[in-house]
Amino acid sequence: MKRLFSILAITGLMTFGNVQAQDSTAAAAPATEQVADTTATEVATDEATATTDDAVAEEPTFTQGMKKRFIEGGPAFMGIVLICLILGLAIAIERIIYLNLSTTNTKKLINEVESALNSGGVNAAKEVARNTAGPVASIFYQGLDRYSHGLDSAEKSIVAYGGVQMGQLEKNVSWISLFIALAPMLGFMGTVIGMIEAFDQIQSAGSMEPSLVAGGIKVALLTTVFGLIVAIILQIFYNYITAKIDSIVNDMEDASISLVDMLSDYSKK
Secondary structure, X not given: OHHHHHHHHHHHHHHHHHHHHHHHHHHHHHHHHHHHHHHHHHHXXXXXXXXXXXXHHHOOOHHHXXXXXXXXXXXXXXXXXXXXXXXXXXXXXXXXXXXXXXXXXXXXXXXXXXXXXXXXXXXXXXXXXXXOOOHHHHHHHXXXXXXXXXXXXXXXXXXXXXXXXXXXXXXOHHHHHHHHHHHHHHHHHHHHHHHHHHHHHHHHHOOOOHHHHHHHHHHHHHHHHHHXXXXXXXXXXXXXXXXXXXXXXXXXXXXXXXXXXXXXXXXXX
């Protein structure tokens, strides 16, 4: 009997252990499936994020787009248009720097020259003009330097040297206007040549297929677009430069009249 009870007890323990193990396995299975689902979701999210990042990375910037269009336009005409832009900008920047350095406070200079002329004479006024930069001061110095030959000689010197200074202000500005006219003309020439090549392809193929002529027409239009862009950029600089020159020339004319009046009053003393 004891042996029978022992066998039954051992059998019951083994059965209870198997049931408990099965329950534990059944309870762990949903957790494992949940972890697997979470991992799969995270992987899918990471893949979607990576795809989005790749799409953003592949989207070209404005500079890259312009570079691509420039290359598609062909090196022949696009290179010449680019040279026009570089040379035009170089001249424009040089003129802007020169004109800004040539700008002076005309009223302050007139007052200083008049004070020096009344207190120290012509030599003192010449010293003030010599130590001041700009075309107005240069005109003052020439007029004061010629005063010893008479008031008429000084006035003629002021007028003549004013023309010289105006020429210095307008130096190389005509080149900018040339590039403004040349850039779109080159673009139009590239357009015409591209259209001719497109019609040559149509004639060779013997059929009117859009894909056959699309490339040539695209290249032709790109040359025109870049030529117009160059002309617009240079036109903005050209207008600023001409306005600056006109402002300086007006100051020169007003200052010249004031200097002649000062010399005329000084000669009467």
